[in-house]
Amino acid sequence: MTNVTVFPQLDIPETIAAGPGPGNTDARVLARFAGAGLADHMHPDVLRGMVECKEMLRDVMGTKNTYTYGVAGTGWSGLDVMFAGVMPGDKVVMFVNGTFSGIDGLTVRMKAATAEELAANSLDPQAASVTIVNVPHGQSVTGDIVEAALAEHKPKWAAMAHWETGSGRVNDIQGFSDACVKHGAMGLVDAVSSLGVGDFAIDDYPGVHGWASCPQKGICCLPLTYAPVSFTDRFIEEVRATGTRTFVHHPVLEARHWGIIDGKDVEKGTYHRTHSAYAVAAFHEALRITLQQTVAQRAKDYAFHEAALREAVQAMGCEVTSNMTSLVVLNLPGDLAGREMELVQACRAQNFGIWPTLSEPVQVRIGILNLLNQSAITDIVTRFADAIRAMGGKVDQSAVMDALDRHYGQAIAAQ
Numbered sequence: 498m499t500n501v502t503v504f505p506q507l508d509i510p511e512t513i514a515a516g517p518g519p520g521n522t523d524a525r526v527l528a529r530f531a532g533a534g535l536a537d538h539m540h541p542d543v544l545r546g547m548v549e550c551k552e553m554l555r556d557v558m559g560t561k562n563t564y565t566y567g568v569a570g571t572g573w574s575g576l577d578v579m580f581a582g583v584m585p586g587d588k589v590v591m592f593v594n595g596t597f598s599g600i601d602g603l604t605v606r607m608k609a610a611t612a613e614e615l616a617a618n619s620l621d622p623q624a625a626s627v628t629i630v631n632v633p634h635g636q637s638v639t640g641d642i643v644e645a646a647l648a649e650h651k652p653k654w655a656a657m658a659h660w661e662t663g664s665g666r667v668n669d670i671q672g673f674s675d676a677c678v679k680h681g682a683m684g685l686v687d688a689v690s691s692l693g694v695g696d697f698a699i700d701d702y703p704g705v706h707g708w709a710s711c712p713q714k715g716i717c718c719l720p721l722t723y724a725p726v727s728f729t730d731r732f733i734e735e736v737r738a739t740g741t742r743t744f745v746h747h748p749v750l751e752a753r754h755w756g757i758i759d760g761k762d763v764e765k766g767t768y769h770r771t772h773s774a775y776a777v778a779a780f781h782e783a784l785r786i787t788l789q790q791t792v793a794q795r796a797k798d799y800a801f802h803e804a805a806l807r808e809a810v811q812a813m814g815c816e817v818t819s820n821m822t823s824l825v826v827l828n829l830p831g832d833l834a835g836r837e838m839e840l841v842q843a844c845r846a847q848n849f850g851i852w853p854t855l856s857e858p859v860q861v862r863i864g865i866l867n868l869l870n871q872s873a874i875t876d877i878v879t880r881f882a883d884a885i886r887a888m889g890g891k892v893d894q895s896a897v898m899d900a901l902d903r904h905y906g907q908a909i910a911a912q
Contacts, residue, residue, distance in 0.1 A: 513868075515877050516852035517662040517824050518690070519713035519720045520866025523786055526718055530779035538772045544765070546777045550723070551755050551762075553784040557716075557792060558708065559698020560727050563762065564748070566755040567723025567780060569770060572689040572711025575724030576601065578748050579685055579709040580656075581741040582732060583608035586626050588652040590682070592643065592673075594632035595663025596855040601687050602629050605656060608742075628652070634664050634856060635818045635826075640672015647680040655682040660690035663856055665819025665826030667691075670702055677704030683732065690714055692725060693787055694823045694866075696796035699727060706732040715795075715823070717867045718783035722776040730760060745770070798869045799823050805904040806865060809878040812900040813885060813892050815861075824864045826854065833890050837861050840884055849880045871905050 514521050537543070555565045568575045580601075583589060587609050591602040603621065606629075610622035617623075630646045632638050638657055647655055655677050660667050670686065677684040684705035691697070692708075693715020699708050706729040712718040716725065728748055736748050744750065754769035756762055787795065799822040806825050807817050814830035829837060837859045844851050852862040863877060878901060882892045 510848055512848040512850050513873075513876065513880075514850045514864075514866070515868065515880075516850050516864045517714075517862050518711070518864065518866055520715075520717050520864070521868060522713075522719050523717055523783065523867060525786060526779050526782045529782040530719065530722075530775050533775045533778040535774055538774050538777075540774065543772070543774045543777050546781045547755055547766075547772070548762075550777065550781050550784060551757075553781075553788055554725055555727075557784060557787050558692065558725065558727050559792075560700045562700070562727045562729055563757055563760055564730075564733055564752050565725070565727040566752055566757060567712075568726055568746070568751060569722075569772065569776070570724055571713065571720055572709070572724050574746065575709035575711060575726045576604065576687060576689070577743070578724075578726050578746045578751060579687075579707040579728075580604050580608050581743050581746050581748055582683075582685070582707060582736050582739075583654055584739050584741065585609060585611050587654060588626045588650065589654040589656065590628045590630060590646050590650050590652045592630045592632065592638045592646070592655075592657040592668070594636060594638050594666060594668065595634060595658070595661035597663050597689070598658040598661050598687065599663070599856070601656060601658060602627075605654075634854075634858065635666065636664075637661075637666045637820070638668040638673070640669045640676065643669070643673045643676040644679070647676045647682055651680060652682050654685055656685040656687070658687040658689070660688075660695070660821050662690045662821070662824060662862075663854060664860075665821045665824045665862065667695075667820050670697070670705075674702035674704035683707070683735070685709075690821065690823065692716065693792070694796065694799050694821075696793045712780065712783070714866055716780075716783050716787065718780050719776075722773075722783075723780045733760070795869075796822070799865070801908065802865055802869050802871075802874050805871075805874050805901055806863065806877065808900040808904055809874075809897050810863070810881065812897045813882060814890075818860065823866055824862055826860050826862050828860055830885070830890055833885065833888060836888060840888055843887060844880065844884050847880070847884075849877075849884070851881070871901075875901060 610624040685707040692710035712722040713720040756766035803822040815827040819826035
């Protein structure tokens with residue numbers, strides 16, 4: 498018998514997740530996950546929980562779409578279900594303005610590539626039917642950009658990230674939807690970073706027929722539970738007509754397991770995958786918390802606390818280039834320019850989890866997912882200021898704290 502190594506028990510220290518995601522899971526969600534008292538995924542309480550999750554998710558997303566459910570896995574799982582509608586040779590326009598919309602673009606090129614195109618370069622196919630519209634890093638996709646591209650190319654599908662976490666930019670969802678309606682394109686939206694953070698209802702955007710999000714950002718439900726998706730009847734009809742090249746991430750088959758069959762909610766679904774009782778319990782609690790807080794109030798809280806963080810880092814001499822409310826993307830002060838990765842690594846070594854951007858130019862990203870209180874923001878600001886000083890930068894701590902005090906003091910005075 499060969500020697501085997503049994504490593505010591507893995508202990509991961511408590512860290513502050515102050516990046517673009519995964520976010521900080523609520524303690525109540527963790528308690529439901531760990532406290533589920535059974536493993537039988539077909540237990541009546543698990544099935545009841547799935548029905549309730551489905552109904553609550555429709556309220557969170559603001560939709561009457563029957564085909565609204567959770568896909569087991571991370572946001573990539575939900576996105577793969579949505580992009581499953583794209584078939585080889587389909588004409589697609591994809592708008593890219595950062596790392597993650599860029600990966601969406603690669604996904605679309607893989608889905609739309611013909612057998613010959615895929616064989617020519619299987620990991621980076623150049624599908625002739627796909628047009629990638631690149632918008633420079635740090636800029637948003639505007640309605641005018643979408644309108645011009647759809648008017649020129651007249652695609653079957655158009656795809657865009659709602660909030661591009663790679664650069665912290667919010668893209669024009671209204672302009673995107675309007676252009677899709679005008680030109681007859683079926684819109685697909687990556688809402689990984691916006692759902693549960695922004696105040697919007699997906700039914701307000703009739704040009705969008707597929708939406709995909711994730712469990713670990715605005716919904717704050719662990720990295721591996723359920724990625725929310727929602728599809729219009731037109732999307733489902735299209736998939737039924739053309740088929741799709743997937744079984745696991747099939748939009749129709751996956752829906753059946755949630756008791757959505759032939760466009761209707763039914764009493765009992767059909768088997769498609771083994772759901773986790775623990776994940777159902779966690780997802781259920783995360784949706785309850787979202788609805789108790791209300792999407793509108795949560796969006797206001799994000800905007801309020803992001804503004805506090807923004808003002809504080811600007812007082813340190815940083816330039817903020819983002820316009821998302823769960824994330825601040827910034828350039829360091831001039832004397833530290835070019836040392837972004839060094840600063841990020843130093844922060845991580847102190848269990849302070851901030852991130853760089855993953856595409857050029859390299860910037861620093863500081864997130865506040867589920868960190869919506871003055872104490873948490875003050876902690877983030879203090880840690881970041883300490884990190885700048887440790888690298889030889891200069892920070893006027895009194896000016897930074899004054900910025901925070903003014904922001905939170907004004908809120909107290911207004912109450």
